[in-house]
Amino acid sequence: MQPFPTPEALAAALDAAGHVVEDALATTLWLGADLGRPVLLEGEAGVGKTSVATALAQGLGAELVRLQCFEGLDLQQAVYEWDYARQILAIRVAETGDARAGQAMEQDLFSRRFLLERPLLRAITLPGPVVLLVDEIDRTDDAFEAFLLEVLGEFQITIPELGTVRAATRPYVILTSNATRELSDALRRRCLYHYVEFPSAERETAIVRKHLPEAADTLATQAVDFVQLLRREDLRKKPGVAETLDWVRALTRMRIKMLPEDPEKLLATLACVLKTREDRVHVDRGLTERLAAQARGA
Numbered sequence: 001m002q003p004f005p006t007p008e009a010l011a012a013a014l015d016a017a018g019h020v021v022e023d024a025l026a027t028t029l030w031l032g033a034d035l036g037r038p039v040l041l042e043g044e045a046g047v048g049k050t051s052v053a054t055a056l057a058q059g060l061g062a063e064l065v066r067l068q069c070f071e072g073l074d075l076q077q078a079v080y081e082w083d084y085a086r087q088i089l090a091i092r093v094a095e096t097g098d099a100r101a102g103q104a105m106e107q108d109l110f111s112r113r114f115l116l117e118r119p120l121l122r123a124i125t126l127p128g129p130v131v132l133l134v135d136e137i138d139r140t141d142d143a144f145e146a147f148l149l150e151v152l153g154e155f156q157i158t159i160p161e162l163g164t165v166r167a168a169t170r171p172y173v174i175l176t177s178n179a180t181r182e183l184s185d186a187l188r189r190r191c192l193y194h195y196v197e198f199p200s201a202e203r204e205t206a207i208v209r210k211h212l213p214e215a216a217d218t219l220a221t222q223a224v225d226f227v228q229l230l231r232r233e234d235l236r237k238k239p240g241v242a243e244t245l246d247w248v249r250a251l252t253r254m255r256i257k258m259l260p261e262d263p264e265k266l267l268a269t270l271a272c273v274l275k276t277r278e279d280r281v282h283v284d285r286g287l288t289e290r291l292a293a294q295a296r297g298a
Contacts, residue, residue, distance in 0.1 A: 013059030038173035043196035046240015062129035067119035110161035124167035216257035225295035
C-alpha cells in the first residue's frame with residue numbers, strides 16, 4: 001500500500017528524516033512503493049545511496065533490514081541457517097529422558113525455534129512495514145544475484161524442512177550498487193532505476209545545514225564549494241557527502257567560522273576529506289590555497 005499520496009509527500013518525509021533528495025529520486029522512490037517494485041540506486045561511493053534507505057525507513061515508521069553484500073556471500077549468511085549448537089544441546093538433553101522424548105525431539109529439531117533468520121528471511125517474516133536494503137549488490141556473484149531475483153519476484157522463501165514462507169507484509173526494497181561490476185539485465189528489468197549523482201552545491205549546502213545547524217552559514221557555504229571544486233580534481237576517491245559533514249563538523253569544533261586563509265592550517269583539516277595517500281599528495285599547499293580562494297569568492 002502506498003503510504004504517500006504524492007512524490008512531494010515522500011520527499012517531505014525524507015526531509016524530516018534528515019535526507020534531502022532531488023525531485024527525480026523522490027519520484028522514483030514513490031513509484032517503487034506504488035508499483036511494488038524494487039528500486040536500484042547506482043552511483044559512486046559516498047553519494048548517499050545507503051542513507052536513502054535509512055531515511056525511507058524512518059519516514060515510513062518501518063523497520064530497516066540490511067543485507068550487506070560482499071564477495072562470497074552465501075545463502076546461509078543471507079537467508080537462514082539452523083542453530084546447530086542449540087540442536088546438539090537439545091539432543092543431549094533428550095537422550096537423558098525416555099525414548100518417547102527422544103522421538104519428539106527428533107521431530108522438533110527442524111522447527112522454527114531452532115531457525116536463525118538472516119536478513120532476507122527476516123524481511124519477509126516481520127509483521128509490520130519493512131524496508132529491505134540490499135547494500136552493494138555488485139559485490140556478489142551471478143549465482144547469488146539469480147537467487148535474489150527469485151526472492152524479489154515472489155517474496156517467498158522455501159525451507160525444505162518447513163515448507164514455503166511467504167511475506168507477511170511486502171517489504172519496500174532498495175538495492176545499491178557502486179558499479180564495480182555489471183549487473184544482469186534480468187535484475188535491472190525487475191527494478192526501477194536511478195543513478196545517484198553527487199549533490200549540487202545548493203543541495204549539499206542544504207544537507208549540511210540540516211545536519212549541522214550549529215555551523216556558521218559562511219563556513220557551510222565555503223566548505224561545500226571547496227569540496228565541489230575538489231571533486232573535479234583527478235582523485236582516487238572523491239569525497240562524499242559524509243566527508244563534507246565530517247569536515248564541517250570538525251571545523252566547527254575548532255571554532256572556525258570560515259575557511260582559514262592559511263593553507264597549512266586548512267591542509268591539516270583535510271584528513272576528514274581525503275582518504276588515500278595519493279590524494280593527500282595530489283592536494284598540496286598550492287592547490288589547497290587556490291581552491292580555498294575560489295570557495296571564498298576571492
